[in-house]
Amino acid sequence: MLVADRVIAVALMALSIYFMVHAVELPIGWEGSSGGPGGGAFPFWLSLIMLLAAGGILARSFLQEGHSGPFFDRVMIIPVVSVITALVVTIALIPIVGAYVAIPLFLLWYLKIYGRHGWLLTAPIVIGTPVFIFFFFEATLKILLPKGVTEPWFFPLYAMFF
Amino acid sequence: MAYTFTRRVALAVAASAALVASTATTALAEGWKPQKPVEMVIMAGQGGGADRLARLFQSIIQKEGLSNMPILPINKGGGSGAEALRYLKDKEGDAHVVMATLNSYYTTPLRTDIGVDIEEYTPIARMALDTFVLWVNADSDIYTIEDYVAAVQAAGGEWKMGGTGTGAEDSLVTAMLEKEFGIKHTYVPFKGGGTVAKNLVGGHIDSTVNNPSEQMGFYQAGKSRPIVAFTPDRIEAFPNVPTARELGHDLVYWMQRSFVAPKDMPAEAVAYYTDMFQQLSQTEEWQTYTKEKALMADFLTGDDLQAYFLEERAKHDAILKDMEGGSS
Amino acid sequence: METIALLADGFATSLSPINLMIVILGVTAGLFIGAMPGLGSVNGVAIVLPLTFIVPPSSAIILLAAIYYGAMYGGAVSSVLLGIPGASTAVATTFDGRPMAQQGKAGLALIAAAVASFVGGTISVILFTAFAAPLADLALAFGPAEEFALVLMAFTTFVGLGGDDKLKTIVMICLGLVLSTVGLDLISGQPRLVFGDLPGFYAGISFLVLAIGVYGIGEVLYTIESSRTSPQVTPAKITLSELKAGFRAMNRLWKTMSFGSFMGFFVGMLPAAGATPASLMAYGMARQSSKEPETFGKGNIEGVAAPETANNAASTGSLLPMLTLGIPGSPTTALLLGGMVMWGLVPGPMLFIEQPDFVWGLISSLYTANLAAVLINIALIPLFVWALRMPFTVLCAIVMVLCIVGGFAPSQKMHDVWLIAGFGVAGYLLRKAEYPLAPLVLALVLGPLMEKSFRQTLIAEQGNVLAFVERPLSGTFIALAVLFFALPFIKYLRKSARQKVAPAE
Numbered sequence: 001m002l003v004a005d006r007v008i009a010v011a012l013m014a015l016s017i018y019f020m021v022h023a024v025e026l027p028i029g030w031e032g033s034s035g036g037p038g039g040g041a042f043p044f045w046l047s048l049i050m051l052l053a054a055g056g057i058l059a060r061s062f063l064q065e066g067h068s069g070p071f072f073d074r075v076m077i078i079p080v081v082s083v084i085t086a087l088v089v090t091i092a093l094i095p096i097v098g099a100y101v102a103i104p105l106f107l108l109w110y111l112k113i114y115g116r117h118g119w120l121l122t123a124p125i126v127i128g129t130p131v132f133i134f135f136f137f138e139a140t141l142k143i144l145l146p147k148g149v150t151e152p153w154f155f156p157l158y159a160m161f162f
Numbered sequence: 163m164a165y166t167f168t169r170r171v172a173l174a175v176a177a178s179a180a181l182v183a184s185t186a187t188t189a190l191a192e193g194w195k196p197q198k199p200v201e202m203v204i205m206a207g208q209g210g211g212a213d214r215l216a217r218l219f220q221s222i223i224q225k226e227g228l229s230n231m232p233i234l235p236i237n238k239g240g241g242s243g244a245e246a247l248r249y250l251k252d253k254e255g256d257a258h259v260v261m262a263t264l265n266s267y268y269t270t271p272l273r274t275d276i277g278v279d280i281e282e283y284t285p286i287a288r289m290a291l292d293t294f295v296l297w298v299n300a301d302s303d304i305y306t307i308e309d310y311v312a313a314v315q316a317a318g319g320e321w322k323m324g325g326t327g328t329g330a331e332d333s334l335v336t337a338m339l340e341k342e343f344g345i346k347h348t349y350v351p352f353k354g355g356g357t358v359a360k361n362l363v364g365g366h367i368d369s370t371v372n373n374p375s376e377q378m379g380f381y382q383a384g385k386s387r388p389i390v391a392f393t394p395d396r397i398e399a400f401p402n403v404p405t406a407r408e409l410g411h412d413l414v415y416w417m418q419r420s421f422v423a424p425k426d427m428p429a430e431a432v433a434y435y436t437d438m439f440q441q442l443s444q445t446e447e448w449q450t451y452t453k454e455k456a457l458m459a460d461f462l463t464g465d466d467l468q469a470y471f472l473e474e475r476a477k478h479d480a481i482l483k484d485m486e487g488g489s490s
Numbered sequence: 491m492e493t494i495a496l497l498a499d500g501f502a503t504s505l506s507p508i509n510l511m512i513v514i515l516g517v518t519a520g521l522f523i524g525a526m527p528g529l530g531s532v533n534g535v536a537i538v539l540p541l542t543f544i545v546p547p548s549s550a551i552i553l554l555a556a557i558y559y560g561a562m563y564g565g566a567v568s569s570v571l572l573g574i575p576g577a578s579t580a581v582a583t584t585f586d587g588r589p590m591a592q593q594g595k596a597g598l599a600l601i602a603a604a605v606a607s608f609v610g611g612t613i614s615v616i617l618f619t620a621f622a623a624p625l626a627d628l629a630l631a632f633g634p635a636e637e638f639a640l641v642l643m644a645f646t647t648f649v650g651l652g653g654d655d656k657l658k659t660i661v662m663i664c665l666g667l668v669l670s671t672v673g674l675d676l677i678s679g680q681p682r683l684v685f686g687d688l689p690g691f692y693a694g695i696s697f698l699v700l701a702i703g704v705y706g707i708g709e710v711l712y713t714i715e716s717s718r719t720s721p722q723v724t725p726a727k728i729t730l731s732e733l734k735a736g737f738r739a740m741n742r743l744w745k746t747m748s749f750g751s752f753m754g755f756f757v758g759m760l761p762a763a764g765a766t767p768a769s770l771m772a773y774g775m776a777r778q779s780s781k782e783p784e785t786f787g788k789g790n791i792e793g794v795a796a797p798e799t800a801n802n803a804a805s806t807g808s809l810l811p812m813l814t815l816g817i818p819g820s821p822t823t824a825l826l827l828g829g830m831v832m833w834g835l836v837p838g839p840m841l842f843i844e845q846p847d848f849v850w851g852l853i854s855s856l857y858t859a860n861l862a863a864v865l866i867n868i869a870l871i872p873l874f875v876w877a878l879r880m881p882f883t884v885l886c887a888i889v890m891v892l893c894i895v896g897g898f899a900p901s902q903k904m905h906d907v908w909l910i911a912g913f914g915v916a917g918y919l920l921r922k923a924e925y926p927l928a929p930l931v932l933a934l935v936l937g938p939l940m941e942k943s944f945r946q947t948l949i950a951e952q953g954n955v956l957a958f959v960e961r962p963l964s965g966t967f968i969a970l971a972v973l974f975f976a977l978p979f980i981k982y983l984r985k986s987a988r989q990k991v992a993p994a995e
Binding site: 142143144151154155158159162 | 197198199201231232234
Binding site: 004005008012015016019022023025026030036037038039040042043046047049050053054056057060071072076077079080083084087088090091094095099103106107110111114115117121125129133136137140141142143144145146 | 522523526529533537657658660661664665667668671675677678680682683707710711714715716881883884886887888890891894895898899902904907908911914915918919920922923925941944945947948949953
């Protein structure tokens, strides 16, 4: 826990330094000519406060006893990481094979393999969700989802529902 | 319950239905039709003048059935339209996307290098030229451009001119005013022309360079006063407002409202959209709208439009260089 | 008197059978759209707008009002059930709504939200009916200085003194504010912090992206990890007696709700502010004036009622500057404004005089739509609660799909979907390290308003910082902001003083 606390504090400090470096590309001081602070002032000074506060958290972790116990639950870290991986793979697949392939694949993996549900529950959700999404988002709200290579399959559907 | 506007709408429907009946058959005969909904990218955020106009086009197209597929407006206003320009660049060859432009179509690539050359895009149609007018609060005792210049000079650089952001169209007009009259404003940027108009009426700023459509409501209520129009001829809606040119100052500035398409859009698709916008420009609604909002409906397509874009880009390049030279 | 006659005319139209059908249809559609994370009234109104040219205008207005109200009620549903605010206006509702749902009191929280929304909407429509014209002048008096002061007040009422780690709260507020500056700087027109010039960042980081990431994906990951030790299914059920208990509980909250309604209406009426600051202020004030502020954030029903009254009142209030000044306060009102222009109306000071039929038709539809929304919402609560009884692995999978699709929908960029995933993982880690996430989200919502109005004022006033205090309206707000900031300290000091005295006696 203590280690994780320090790692996160250091990461936040690094992030604020990154912001500060980029904020100085615009004036960060008080602009005499136009009145008021320059474009970089808000991000720069706020990042500085963030750096100091995160530094304070880091310093504090050395001074006092932290929470005991591990940061991650060792058994549950595996499912968490696998869900994150599945999510990333799904998002990466959406522009290539389209939302209507990627999302059912994600659901199939999540319900059947990860959730160990039977086909009786999995199949209706895997099929029903994209159908619902199509009618709700595309046919009704006219919000088109990325389709990638599957685009031509949808031409007849468009002709029917628009 | 008689809605006064029902009659007007009904008339418009009747008139344009007749028109569509006569032209729709030609569009069908040409063969190519969009196979999926057409994206209409808007180079500005929701609620601004450009957005409102694009959505007006969308509803006229839908109402008159000018397209067999729906037109879907999408706002990509980030970075003064840089986001939209980059998006269109990635859509090379796509036959299902058009973009509603305004003057940031030239100014944004000129001001920051975003790797976009507007010469590559396919011009579709110029629908209108929007006009600019100098406005003051109706409570002020400024009636002429001389009063205005005197007042700005008296304020010694503290005169507050509201606008929609450095590099935006109104800031260019402000810069032109400053150069022509040797005056200095404090330029206060706001988000959107409507907010600018409201701040003028609320007395938080001293003057604005707004499109007439943004000030119309306040003008009709007698809360704001037009001083001078930046058009070659007087605007029909404001017959008593002189143009700068009449007064001996050659200040003319337009906001173009056009549609462009990505590079290498198939020729049949270009023809389809050009035809669609041509029909749109002849609808009763559009013609009423341009009259009421003091827009110049000036339809232009094809190579003429491209030539116009390039000429305007050169002009804006000169104005922007002038502005930077002046301020630094 | 004339007002009443005009309103009666309006009611005569909106109560015809066909229009009642439209109301029911619109409200139901709006509810589901609003309940979908990522989608809100703006999506509902956008699709319906072109339809309004086909149906008679009187029905068109009613349909728009019905969708608008339905979506506002729906936002709370997503906040309570999934813990994901459907729109920025419903952020504050998650703070206590979500804990209530986790304690199995989802039904109660939803009833509270529905009743509170109804009260807020109704009071606000009444204020609208009575004072629309004079209030428009007040909205005009609001310049950038007043906007800044108001946002500052929203901030301080909320931040005050939370129970969380102070240093971590400061880090999160700063991070949120810095993230809010990403994108194009309005004043100078230059891009800022665009992370190696990625075009997706030019538009800035949308609040919804952060909220869906942190509250949607982050929450799911957190729940997966803790699911080993805690029960998997939220014991949610709803019975008639619970319904009655819900109404009784709401009865005691009339003070919070009437305060929230008035404040929501006034804040919502100011063009720049809108419903989000209003709901946050209502929540903050309810917490500060409460006898037991420590129960807030842990499932206090008052913490659901306060922001819900305020955001509904404010959404109604935000129609006022749209109609009287032609200034849209939110993307939804901007679309409505566009619609009015297409109908051939000129929104602005003359609208009430030239088009009384339209204005009063709209106002009477607001009454009808609001009533229909509360009834339909309460009728659907059992369905919403039932959705929570799905097996945990099914619910999580569906929530993640909704996050992806809902995150894509508003801007239609894959860039935002990646950001949601990134914020989700970051939010999960930060939450585990006990960083409070609410200040992060709030700062991102309020940050852009705050920086913009601050700098506009200084430019207009030639860098004179005293401008904020010199102007009467903004001076008052600044004074209130200082007071709200100091209040918890004062309370704390008094409490500890009393404790010191007590043993001596």
